[in-house]
């Protein structure tokens with residue numbers, strides 16, 4: 001206690017020193033600065049009483065391949081701007097910080113045009129990934145500290161620009177683009193820039209991207225780099241970022257709570273500007289540090305990340321419940337074209353969390369982190385089991401899934417369908433009892449599986465598990481499977497047959513790790529919403545907002561509590 005009181009005191013002194021420096025140097029910025037200095041003092045007092053992170057060593061991951069930001073010098077020592085900067089910020093609040101080498105894909109990866117957080121960040125191998133651009137779409141997968149470097153994006157071509165790419169065009173669809181996996185220079189950024197585009201190839205790393213350009217598989221590399229040896233970076237600059245480059249964090253991380261005030265202190269005392277100047281000399285490089293005014297503006301309390309929007313000062317110590325979504329389930333939970341999270345399930349979870357007075361946030365995660373199928377049995381995914389998040393939204397509560405996970409009350413009706421290639425070339429008939437002449441496919445982790453077919457009293461033969469929807473579609477088009485069994489009512493390019501069957505016990509619910517305390521508070525809050533008529537209101541608003549017949553349970557249905565109907569077959 002003594003130690004933490006001393007720490008708070010020191011922080012206040014630091015901030016006061018900062019404020020004096022600013023009154024001399026910052027002119028008209030004074031009012032803003034005073035306001036956020038006050039906030040910081042209150043904030044620090046609260047944070048320093050938290051025993052959660054006292055004495056913790058905070059780990060920051062870099063890949064050692066980004067000279068002059070982080071790299072191994074000729075003797076193998078890890079050095080660079082990011083390395084020095086972390087040590088500088090941590091020393092302001094006397095936090096123990098260490099840098100750890102890790103491949104960048106442990107921080108972030110791109111899968112089918114969506115950026116997800118990497119395993120290392122989600123599993124707690126480390127706490128932060130410095131040097132990542134804050135963008136609208138990344139906010140669905142990460143929290144961030146305040147930005148500390150300016151950035152922009154550019155287009156790189158083979159020497160001489162052989163395909164004649166022009167960044168000023170509105171329509172890039174004649175060109176094949178590439179970007180590095182996990183980059184913010186992605187489809188969502190192109191949409192925000194109102195560019196039309198066609199094929200995008202995600203490159204595994206920079207050498208891969210270079211090879212794609214040099215062997216003419218791709219025409220343009222879209223990236224945040226200003227020079228790439230052996231290639232030509234075109235002069236035009238565009239912006240995918242919000243504010244700049246910061247430290248990327250797991251959603252719900254406490255790191256920003258002490259980092260941001262420490263960085264503010266550094267900016268106000270002039271230490272940040274001095275650090276930048278010294279680094280330019282030390283590494284013989286230009287660093288795009290934010291100007292004092294810009295940095296002051298960005299950090300003057302304007303909320304940048306959802307975490308600061310949803311977390312009030314009072315809630316600083318309250319735990320954040322994370323709800324995972326793949327970002328691909330329109331209109332329930334999806335990343336819109338520009339990169340924002342949206343959907344009925346998100347609105348609904350917000351309503352329940354507000355009723356329960358719990359702090360909730362959303363995190364993009366591949367759906368296989370929630371659930372996957374191995375030899376016809378559904379298991380809970382690594383993300384759910386390893387605490388990457390607390391819950392997966394919109395999973396139907398089938399009896400076989402319930403052997404691996406817990407479910408809340410269901411909140412949407414669900415049903416399952418059979419999908420075939422248009423024209424139903426294998427003549428599949430869902431009303432028959434014997435499906436054994438047809439090859440089935442379903443997505444990994446789906447509840448439209450072998451056990452459901454058994455409950456429906458169907459005979460069946462071969463089932464091929466697909467890794468994702470594109471793979472399932474390919475199986476159908478290649479005639480390697482006849483039927484896709486799924487909960488979807490509509491699938492582009494395919495024919496969903498009209499028959500409906502039921503694999504769920506009650507419907508679509510929130511899926512948690514076995515034994516999660518979430519289920520109790522959730523059910524209490526959900527039932528309270530139902531009693532107040534607010535569940536029905538969210539449903540009605542959702543139908544209008546998403547222009548989709550969202551199937552909530554009827555107004556007068558008494559909601560299931562315990563015990564589920566044993567008759568799985570309806571209609």
Ligand SMILES: *[C@@H]1O[C@H](CO)[C@@H](O)[C@H](O)[C@H]1NC(C)=O
Nearest residue numbers: 207208209211212215216217
């Ligand atoms: C071009 O390079 C990429 C990346 O190394 C490689 O995967 C691809 O096969 C190459 N294509 C041709 C036509 O050489």
Ligand SMILES: *[C@@H]1O[C@H](CO)[C@@H](O)[C@H](O)[C@H]1NC(C)=O
Nearest residue numbers: 227280281282283284285286
């Ligand atoms: C610093 O960088 C410049 C330009 O890249 C180069 O010309 C110069 O030789 C470098 N100086 C030292 C001391 O390495």
Ligand SMILES: *[C@@H]1O[C@H](CO)[C@@H](O)[C@H](O)[C@H]1NC(C)=O
Nearest residue numbers: 432433434435436437438459
């Ligand atoms: C399955 O195919 C075989 C061979 O074409 C046929 O004899 C049999 O009647 C079919 N079974 C069903 C249930 O359609």
Ligand SMILES: *[C@@H]1O[C@H](CO)[C@@H](O)[C@H](O)[C@H]1NC(C)=O
Nearest residue numbers: 536553554555556557558559
């Ligand atoms: C429930 O609502 C339906 C349709 O609105 C109505 O037909 C039915 O009578 C209602 N049942 C009860 C028990 O109120």
